[in-house]
Amino acid sequence: MAKKRILIVEDEFIVAQDIRSSLDRLGYAVCGVASTGETAIRMAVELRPDAILMDVVLKGDMDGIETTRHIRGKVGIPVIYLSAYADVGTLERAQVTDSFGYLLKPFRDRELDANIRMALFRAEIEEKLKAAEKIIDLNEYLRQEIARRHQMESQLDETSRQLRLLSSRLLDAQEQERKLLADEIHDSIGSSLAAIKFSLEETVHHLNQDRDGVLENMQKIISMVQEAIEESRRISSSLRPSLIDDLGLLPTIRWLCEEFQKVYSDIRIERTLDIREKNIAEALKIVIYRIIQESLNNAAKYSNADAVQLTLTKETERIHLSVADNGVGCDLDQLEKEGQLTGMGLRSMQERAHFSGGWFEIRTAPGRGMAIMASWPTKRLTSDGSH
Numbered sequence: 238m239a240k241k242r243i244l245i246v247e248d249e250f251i252v253a254q255d256i257r258s259s260l261d262r263l264g265y266a267v268c269g270v271a272s273t274g275e276t277a278i279r280m281a282v283e284l285r286p287d288a289i290l291m292d293v294v295l296k297g298d299m300d301g302i303e304t305t306r307h308i309r310g311k312v313g314i315p316v317i318y319l320s321a322y323a324d325v326g327t328l329e330r331a332q333v334t335d336s337f338g339y340l341l342k343p344f345r346d347r348e349l350d351a352n353i354r355m356a357l358f359r360a361e362i363e364e365k366l367k368a369a370e371k372i373i374d375l376n377e378y379l380r381q382e383i384a385r386r387h388q389m390e391s392q393l394d395e396t397s398r399q400l401r402l403l404s405s406r407l408l409d410a411q412e413q414e415r416k417l418l419a420d421e422i423h424d425s426i427g428s429s430l431a432a433i434k435f436s437l438e439e440t441v442h443h444l445n446q447d448r449d450g451v452l453e454n455m456q457k458i459i460s461m462v463q464e465a466i467e468e469s470r471r472i473s474s475s476l477r478p479s480l481i482d483d484l485g486l487l488p489t490i491r492w493l494c495e496e497f498q499k500v501y502s503d504i505r506i507e508r509t510l511d512i513r514e515k516n517i518a519e520a521l522k523i524v525i526y527r528i529i530q531e532s533l534n535n536a537a538k539y540s541n542a543d544a545v546q547l548t549l550t551k552e553t554e555r556i557h558l559s560v561a562d563n564g565v566g567c568d569l570d571q572l573e574k575e576g577q578l579t580g581m582g583l584r585s586m587q588e589r590a591h592f593s594g595g596w597f598e599i600r601t602a603p604g605r606g607m608a609i610m611a612s613w614p615t616k617r618l619t620s621d622g623s624h
């Protein structure tokens with residue numbers, strides 16, 4: 238085994254030589270001798286001895302205790318004090334610096350050896366303890382990391398469960414929508430066209446006999462065609478209001494509100510549209526329209542409100558939308574817990590807002606009405622005014 242390397246810090250040359258001989262006899266290797274505090278600190282850092290024998294009283298600015306404090310602040314080398322004095326003050330100061338031994342001069346080889354061995358043993362144990370503490374810390378870190386990952390995994394599971402649910406609902410909704418459309422086309426345009434065909438056949442039949450009757454029939458047919466045209470307009474505008482493309486979002490919102498008021502005359506809509514059409518990105522228009530449409534539908538179905546405040550404004554580079562009713566409100570967490578949030582409306586509003594880069598929030602509580610709020614950054618215009 239390699240000899241343990243000892244640094245001697247002693248300002249009396251003769252004493253230092255004595256200690257060196259003792260250490261040689263005991264089988265240690267002396268790696269250096271320092272006679273001042275400063276040199277001792279430098280040598281401790283550079284030579285990294287296994288232990289240091291430190292004279293308490295040193296010439297110069299720093300005594301042995303002060304020197305030890307500096308060394309222990311930089312490296313974890315055990316220090317054994319050597320001193321001719323054992324007064325309480327010095328001992329107490331030495332204790333504070335975490336000393337590994339205190340030898341009173343003059344000492345014998347056996348005492349020196351025992352002190353060095355004890356110091357080396359303690360330093361080794363402390364080293365192992367530190368390593369064990371590091372492992373404990375690492376274990377704790379790993380435990381937390383594993384818990385974090387478990388949590389992330391279960392969040393991911395939940396998200397993908399919601400996504401599956403949502404996509405199956407989307408398919409259902411699409412099917413329902415198609416059925417509704419098929420019924421509408423069948424009942425309105427289909428039956429109008431059937432009536433038109435029947436009347437035309439009748440007219441052809443009477444063509445040569447009854448001129449006045451034919452004219453009268455023709456008038457009827459024209460008004461039936463007119464009705465069919467209006468029906469087809471109604472169906473297509475409930476699918477996607479062409480007004481948005483033709484006139485813009487703001488007139489379409491006004492039209493939607495008027496249509497709503499015709500059906501639900503006991504709910505007053507208070508409208509604030511404080512924004513310019515050109516500040517709303519094209520792709521955002523249908524998103525805003527659908528959110529307003531669904532919020533109004535929900536207010537009509539559930540809120541029992543007598544007023545709805547609809548606000549669309551532009552403030553500091555953001556578009557703000559809010560549709561708030563003064564009705565019964567609800568406890569969404571409770572509905573969710575009871576598995577009653579099976580509708581698509583609120584979810585699809587939120588999805589539409591998020592997919593279009595917006596922020597979305599529902600504020601509601603029993604007896605407090607419901608407010609649907611969303612906001613988006615305004616579209617950026619280049620210096621020439623284009624997008």
Ligand SMILES: Nc1ncnc2c1ncn2[C@@H]1O[C@H](COP(=O)(O)OP(=O)(O)OP(=O)(O)O)[C@@H](O)[C@H]1O
Pocket residue numbers: 535536538539540562564565566567572577578579580581582583584606607
């Ligand atoms: N304005 C409101 N006031 C009170 N409760 C509301 C209001 N809007 C929604 N709710 C409650 O939130 C639930 C979920 O609404 P959501 O629009 O998501 O679904 P839905 O209207 O039931 O079905 P869908 O919109 O798919 O036709 C409703 O069933 C209702 O209980």
Ligand SMILES: [Mg+2]
Pocket residue numbers: 531534535580581582583
């Ligand atoms: Mg709804």
